[in-house]
Amino acid sequence: MSVRFLSSLFEPASVAVVGASNKPDTLGYLAMRNLLAAGFAGPIMPVTKDAQAIAGVLAYPDPESLPVAPDLALLCAPPATLPQTVLSLGQKGAKVCVVMSDMGEGTSRHERHMFEERLLACARESRMRLLGPGSLGVQTPGIGLNASVFTRPALEGKVAFVSQSGALCTSVLDWARGHGIGFSHFVSLGNKTDIDYGDVIDYLSSNVDVRAILLHIEGLTDTRKFMSAGRSAARNKPVIVIKTGRGMEEVRQAVSHTGTLAGSDAIYDIAFQRAGMLRVYSLEELFSAVETLAHIRRPTRGPRLAVVTNGRGLGVMAVDSLVTQGGTLARLEPETKEALARVLPGGTLLSANPVDLGGAASPEVYSKVMEVLFKAREVDAVLVVYAPYALSAPLEIAREVIDVAKRHRSASLFTCWVGHDQVEEARAQFTEAEIPTFPTPDDAIQGFMHLVTYRKNQHMLMETPRSCSQEFEPDLDKAREIIDEAIAQGNLTMSEPEAKGVFEAYGIPVVETAIARTPQEAAEVARTMEGPYALKIVSRAITHKSDVGGVVLDLQTPEDVEKAAGEMAERVHSTYPEAALEGFTVQHMARRAGSHELIVGATADPIFGPVLLFGEGGTAVEIIRDQAVALAPLNMALARDMLERTRVFRLLEGYRDHKAVNIDAICLTLIQLSQMLIDIPEIVEMEINPLFAGSDGVLAVDARMRLDPGRTRGPHRLAIRPYPSQLESTEVMRDGRTVMVRPIRPEDEAAYYDFVAALTPEDARFRFFGQVKAMPHDQMARLTQIDYAREMAFVAELIQDDGQPCILGSVQALTDPDNETTEFAVVVRSDLKGSGLGRLLMLKIIRYCKERRTRYMDGQVLRDNRRMLRFCESLGFRKVGLIDEDTVELRLDLSAFAPEDFADTQTLVRAADEACLRT
Known part of the structure; x- marks a missing residue:
């Protein structure tokens, strides 16, 4: 994500039009006409070899001839000339190019992709930004900028509009003018080769002239960037989105109900909700929502x-x-x-x-x-x-x-x-x-x-989520062993017992299940179990076993099992002669009085990554269609929200003589599935149907799982970065006590209130730049509910004698979208000064930011906080200026630190101590 040079896109000091023309109805003509008519105050420089002047303005034959480097260049020339033009503009010192020209309808997708990649490579040589190709331009009415080819200019207002569809932009402009609606910014993204939704949202979210952000979306590419930018912006101002193309979802092959039910539009819907945005479904509703949210x-x-x-x-x-x-x-x-x-x-x-x-x-x-x-x-x-x-x-x-x-x-x-x-x-x-x-x-x-x-x-x-009602420690080694063995044998659609083995490794209760190859073996297996029995076929070619009579329940004796297995085999062979029957599963017939049949599962969405599903289960699940979806990762609050969005939830709460089910157990199951998706990227589809849920907990009765060994690993697969447990470490303070230093979690809010309350008034003022009496929830949520994709906060935690965690210190770094600078803040409990904890935390965050290749770490310290100033100087920070008469700005050049400097944290602590004492 990057906002680099976006101020030059929306507020340029000068504009060049490459391919400017005097011929009506050409891109170069429309761009020049609109720029001149809007009253832009800066230089407007047409570039063309076809005329000495465009609309009375002196023209230049090529970018090299321009008298000044343009902040913004509009490219209206033929596509074949654009790569060299971009190179020339970059060498001249241009900041942003809006590529209005496109390759046209006759070109293939591959040709378009290669063209865009070449343009991007040329722009990157000089760190220039690109908007488009196929963009119709931008408008900033407040400064008289109409750098677009739209037929009508936007009125001035306080609402920003962003769309990738040029045709829709034209319609919105016409509709808005007729209703007297103005805009602060109006932008057509085009093909989003470089500048995309995430970049523009980041820029607009910090712009004081923007009261609300309106988005029209056809599709997304970098969902991690979009979600991070959207969640950040939605905390400051309304973000309203209209998503088109709801009826154009691609029908995908699926081995489970989950893969069929998790439609892409439902996933977009929950993604917008997760980001704090409001989704609407028409232009009238879009501006009606602005009327409400921007004015309330x-x-x-x-x-x-x-x-x-x-x-x-x-x-x-x-x-x-x-x-x-x-x-x-x-x-x-x-x-x-x-x-x-x-x-x-x-x-x-x-x-x-x-x-x-x-x-x-x-x-x-x-x-x-x-x-x-x-x-x-x-x-x-x-x-x-x-x-x-x-x-x-x-x-x-x-x-x-x-x-x-x-x-x-x-x-x-x-x-x-x-x-x-x-x-x-x-x-x-x-x-x-x-x-x-x-x-x-x-x-x-x-x-x-x-x-x-x-x-x-x-x-x-x-919202601050509750901690899990019970902690679970997955047996990842066991789960990986089962997964790797299935992949090695080519069993990408896993058998029921294999799938249940993975679920069991993650702490999900499952019904004991065994495989038998023949009816006779099925009877022998049944004799080792307590009856009655459930019998099912095992065939990777048949997705829904009950559709072919492949499930028989309530068998009372092993002999009944043998007879049912023989009849079942005959039915399958006559109905699906091409389907290979691998055998049968035999399990004790699970009976739970008052339990509900539910479905839980997950699928790998091609846009947003792992998506979880919950709803009413059973054989009629696709008819009932009572489901909710959610993006991984989950916590207890998000899992419960999934349940509450279904009709069956009202039954789960209990009614008449029916007891309420254990809601926490269902939520924990969803969290366990979420963690499984994070840990094992090869899982592309999984499902438990039915999951019995009652007052005494849950039980997985039937399960399936599909694998893809080609799936890449790493947290980038998820639209929302999960909790980075790999950053947890144990550290030793000077008094010998061992503390856990880990990333902060939303569940830490209650402990963080206690931590802030333990600070002296002076320490609280030094940290928060003012007196802190009672920090409101929304402010505390901003400290504890962070986006791990763009910021980091570590807490030092000590487990007390009563088993409750106690936060002793905290350090936070908020990084700009360009990853150039990060701003830190650190504080330890007032009674722990001199314990070395502050340095442990600072060294932890410095190492983290350096590994992210952030260039500088900045900080603001009150001038009378002399202890902190000496402390920062001992770590290599230098004073770079004064924010005001009371605040000093510090900077650390992270490139000056070598990785080996962090090999021995205690050595660095001692060296910093000595430097501080000398100071």
Whole structure:
């Protein structure tokens, strides 16, 4: 991921147009016309050999002749000339090229790929950036930049729009202008050879002129970059995405229900949710969501809505829409109803929500009613639906509503003034006051539901997961032995006992299963088990055994097993004569009263990597289609969210005389599967169906697994980088105590609160640059819930006598998207100064950042924190300037450290101590 030179793309000081032309309807003509018409203040330099001037502007024959190096170059020349043009621009000192030319429809995919690779190689020679090929350009209306070939310019606004489809960009521009919607930035990515979604999201997320980011996505390539950038941006501002191509998923070969059910659009859906984004499904909904999210001051507290209206019909319409869209109508408490009765004309006692004020209600009545509802604990948001009556005053009522909202800035308010001419000015007042306003009740409810969904996604982004109810230590050696043996024998579709062996190695309870080659052997195996018995065929050619009568249950005796096996073999041979029957599995018939049949599994998605599935199981799983998917890795909170997104979850919670099942056991099973996918990349598909789940736990009854020995290893396979357990180490402090130094985890939040509470006020001020009384959850979540792909934090942990972990120190490094610099922060518990722990932590983070090839480590230290300044200088940091009169900026050149310097940590600690003492 990189934002290098993206400021030159969106805010260039100068622009060159290579292939500029005076011929209408050419790329070079449109690019020059738009640049000149937009009023860009910097030099605009056409490059062409066909004319002395373009649109009255002096032209240059080639890039070498340009008087200054352009920040931004628009390439409109024939594709065959572009590689040399890119080389020439790079040598001239250009920063970014927007490649508008494309190879055309007649070229093959291979030819396009080779062309793009050549362009990229030429750009990389001079570290120049490329947008495209096939990009229609960028617009930054705030600085008068229209470096595009769009037929219409964008209006100025506070919303950024990013798309890879040029045709959609054109449609959005036309639609937005007609609705008076403006943009801060507007960009067509084209083929994303270099600059892609992740890069642009990173740039826009830190831009103060951008209030919200809108994305149109057809497909993704670098999902790790996209997810990292999206999660980072979504913590700061709304990111709203529309994904097209939902009906074009490729049908893949699958050996399990899981492989069939985990459709790619469902995976995109959960990926957007995991990144804290809001997904919408139409252009109207896209901008409706912006109306809500960009204007609302804070996410609603919850899903409970109160509706205020001056017409019962409109109120009922709003409630119907709310129920249809899955919303929750607030149940007004008796005290709220009494308070409303006191302010309504005639002291009317309300019986329900919506609150009908009648057509003649005055502005003062609206004000008093809203005051009551804003204070009601059972109400999370308020929607005011108004239709003009003969004696009503739409503008005056709107102004009163705005005044009340100003007094309750933390409240979530939505408005719907129905009509046109009579309410147009009132709507304009709401827009000016940044209160979401909509033309119909349906639109208003959709806007409210956008906020509810967005709040849920943000909550998931910040939620602190519980630790597993029981820790599990997988027997990775045993699992790898089974996997390697299957691959060596060519058994890429593993037998049921083989698959169960892998699941058992990861701590998942399985039914004892044995293989018999003949009906006679099946009877012998049954005699070693307790009956009754379940018998199944073993054939890698048959995916669903029950479809061919390959499953027989409740066999009472070994003789019954032998007879059933013989009949089963005859059925299979007559139905599928080409299918090789390898034998039978025999197992004790698992009976669990009150248990539910579930399905859990995983598949390797070609875009996002390992994806997990949970739902209602059994033979009718594809008919019921009650499933949820999630990206690996999982924790307890994410696993439970999977369960809650299915219909069967309500049954799992218990009903009537049915006990609730052990939810934690199901969640742990999903986490175990998630870890299995991380550890063993050869697994491309696996499934347990059914998984019996009851109050006493879970039991895997049937299992299957498919392997691909060509799968590459490493965490880059996952869209979200998992917890890097390989970075854990044990260190010894000066007092002889051994501590675990490991990456921080979201589950550390509670222990981190205790750690911060143990700091003296002075140490807390030195670390957090201010007095810390009570750190809110969202701020603590940012410290403990990190993205391991772009930042790292290590904690030193000591297990206390009561078995509870205690955090003694922490060090964090946040790296910029270009991996040029990382900013560190370190703190140890106040009573451990002089223990050497601070140096152990600093050396750990320095080594980590050096191995990532980060160039510099920066830090900001308060000037009166002299101990920290001496400490940093002893480690090689140098003062590079003052941030302000109170803060010193330090820098460490990581390239000056050799790997051998870290061979003996204790030697470095002693050397740093001596340097510090000399200072």
